[in-house]
Amino acid sequence: xxxxxxxxxxxxxxxxxxxxxxxxxxxxxxxxxxxxxxxxxxxxxxxxxxxxxxxxxxxxxxxxxxxxxxxxxxxxxxxxxxxxxxxxxxxxxxxxxxxxxxxxxxxxxxxxxxxxxxxxxxxxxxxxxxxxxxxxxxxxxxxxxxxxx
Numbered sequence: 001x002x003x004x005x006x007x008x009x010x011x012x013x014x015x016x017x018x019x020x021x022x023x024x025x026x027x028x029x030x031x032x033x034x035x036x037x038x039x040x041x042x043x044x045x046x047x048x049x050x051x052x053x054x055x056x057x058x059x060x061x062x063x064x065x066x067x068x069x070x071x072x073x074x075x076x077x078x079x080x081x082x083x084x085x086x087x088x089x090x091x092x093x094x095x096x097x098x099x100x101x102x103x104x105x106x107x108x109x110x111x112x113x114x115x116x117x118x119x120x121x122x123x124x125x126x127x128x129x130x131x132x133x134x135x136x137x138x139x140x141x142x143x144x145x146x147x148x149x
Contacts, residue, residue: 019141022046036130037102043137044087059083069140076114103127
């Protein structure tokens with residue numbers, strides 16, 4: 001039998017390997033800003049993998065995971081809104097559910113906010129700060145990997 005100890009295999013049962021692959025996938029997308037929504041799509045799905053709910057309890061596990069690890073996102077936007085309007089639409093329809101729209105930090109009044117309510121063509125929209133979501137998710141991955149920076 002071959003000994004593969006020390007070989008960088010993709011052992012997804014190991015949380016550090018799982019997080020490393022998640023980070024590498026997001027890093028690969030960083031070189032193309034037009035793929036920003038794909039990054040959000042992946043983060044939405046990655047949280048499912050990290051929350052790892054039992055069959056039939058995926059949503060409940062996801063919401064609890066968000067509330068525990070992303071409390072400011074839940075405070076500003078809401079765990080249920082993120083799950084329904086971001087995660088579900090991104091994963092199943094490759095879109096966001098209006099009245100949510102993506103924004104970069106540069107398009108936000110408060111560059112550190114998760115969201116901002118704006119008016120466009122007489123309708124109220126909530127901008128979701130994509131860069132803040134991605135940055136905080138990367139920080140969260142670091143805390144799982146043992147590097148909280």
